[in-house]
Amino acid sequence: MKIRYYLAAVVAAVGLLSSASAMAGDELDGKALYESNCSACHGVDGRVSEGGKQLEPFPARNLRAVAPFVERDELRRIITYGIKGTAMEPKKYVLDPLQIEAVIDYIQSFDYQPDLANGKKRFEAVCSKCHGVDGRAQTGVGAKNLVYSKLNLEGIIHTMRYGRPGTLMTSKRHQLSNTDIADIAHYVYSLRYKADPLHGQKLYSKNCKSCHSTPADIKILGNAAVKRTIADLDDRLLDLRIRHGRHIDRAGESVAKLSSDDIQDIIAYMREDTH
Numbered sequence: 001m002k003i004r005y006y007l008a009a010v011v012a013a014v015g016l017l018s019s020a021s022a023m024a025g026d027e028l029d030g031k032a033l034y035e036s037n038c039s040a041c042h043g044v045d046g047r048v049s050e051g052g053k054q055l056e057p058f059p060a061r062n063l064r065a066v067a068p069f070v071e072r073d074e075l076r077r078i079i080t081y082g083i084k085g086t087a088m089e090p091k092k093y094v095l096d097p098l099q100i101e102a103v104i105d106y107i108q109s110f111d112y113q114p115d116l117a118n119g120k121k122r123f124e125a126v127c128s129k130c131h132g133v134d135g136r137a138q139t140g141v142g143a144k145n146l147v148y149s150k151l152n153l154e155g156i157i158h159t160m161r162y163g164r165p166g167t168l169m170t171s172k173r174h175q176l177s178n179t180d181i182a183d184i185a186h187y188v189y190s191l192r193y194k195a196d197p198l199h200g201q202k203l204y205s206k207n208c209k210s211c212h213s214t215p216a217d218i219k220i221l222g223n224a225a226v227k228r229t230i231a232d233l234d235d236r237l238l239d240l241r242i243r244h245g246r247h248i249d250r251a252g253e254s255v256a257k258l259s260s261d262d263i264q265d266i267i268a269y270m271r272e273d274t275h
């Protein structure tokens with residue numbers, strides 16, 4: 001036992017010495033720091049080495065497909081403190097804070113070309129049972145409509161990586177590879193509905209103007225003490241207020257026949273006009 005401890009101490013000391021001497025030359029060269037501290041597992045090009053693929057309980061992950069789409073804070077936290085229970089050990093003992101920033105600069109400079117066809121295929125296999133094949137989530141389980149989502153690419157990836165605690169949207173980090181996550185996120189982003197305010201203006205003139213001469217005239221119903229305007233409501237709430245509640249009795253048919261895309265167009269126009 002004692003000999004083992006002794007050996008471990010020698011190995012650790014040699015390791016520290018060699019990384020200290022490597023540091024003297026490279027200091028803040030992110031590429032060199034990456035190659036000496038990360039590439040053994042993550043691969044020289046970020047695509048995971050053969051050894052990295054064999055790691056237990058989880059293999060190393062493709063940094064090309066994740067580093068450009070994840071916030072710097074998150075990368076800093078992972079690299080500094082590691083990921084408990086995996087081979088991703090804290091690096092704060094071998095790299096100083098500036099060196100960690102240099103490594104982040106380097107891995108964020110990796111480029112990744114998404115494969116939308118793979119994204120579509122994987123989306124249909126993994127996500128569509130809740131979000132629908134078209135992403136509009138008419139499935140009755142409370143999944144969000146991804147076509148009208150306001151999340152940017154980073155936000156979509158963050159949601160896939162960590163899920164939404166307490167909902168059916170669980171973390172997909174260990175179910176999907178980083179390339180799949182990136183491809184799916186780009187595909188989801190490509191489904192986004194692009195509202196057309198000009199079409200919205202036409203629809204408004206035809207269906208709303210008779211009662212509300214301009215969007216600015218619309219009073220938001222509710223507590224008289226809290227004055228609210230259209231700007232206080234997000235698109236989803238505004239859509240609900242147009243389609244449901246007391247409004248449906250008042251506006252009747254002019255609202256009922258509009259599709260949800262039409263309402264998105266009208267909302268886009270209303271927001272422009274009241275700005």
Ligand code: HEC
Binds near residue numbers: 059
């Ligand atoms: C001994 C192998 C090993 C080394 C060396 C290593 N990593 Fe890791 N790394 C891993 C493993 C394994 C994971 C995945 C852990 C998991 O699935 O939660 C990981 C995960 C990560 C993640 C999160 C990726 C994701 O998709 O969530 C980042 C970022 C990362 N490593 C960066 C680095 C950087 C930068 C270095 C060098 C400073 C480094 N790693 C060195 C094994 C390693």
Ligand code: HEC
Binds near residue numbers: 141149155184
């Ligand atoms: C088991 C059902 C289920 C599966 C499978 C599922 N989701 Fe979700 N997803 C949900 C639910 C429920 C929510 C709403 C969570 C909330 O209320 O915040 C959600 C929310 C989201 C959001 C947030 C949208 C926003 O605008 O806030 C994104 C993005 C998302 N899911 C993407 C995906 C992707 C991509 C996949 C496939 C990899 C997937 N989901 C698989 C149920 C699911």
Ligand code: HEC
Binds near residue numbers: 218250
């Ligand atoms: C037949 C008349 C009529 C038509 C047509 C009409 N509305 Fe209204 N709308 C009302 C009345 C009445 C209210 C109640 C508030 C008020 O008096 O201003 C209202 C309220 C609203 C509200 C606030 C709802 C709330 O819950 O706070 C919105 C938003 C709105 N209308 C949008 C629209 C849009 C968009 C259209 C066209 C698609 C439209 N309305 C067509 C009569 C109408």
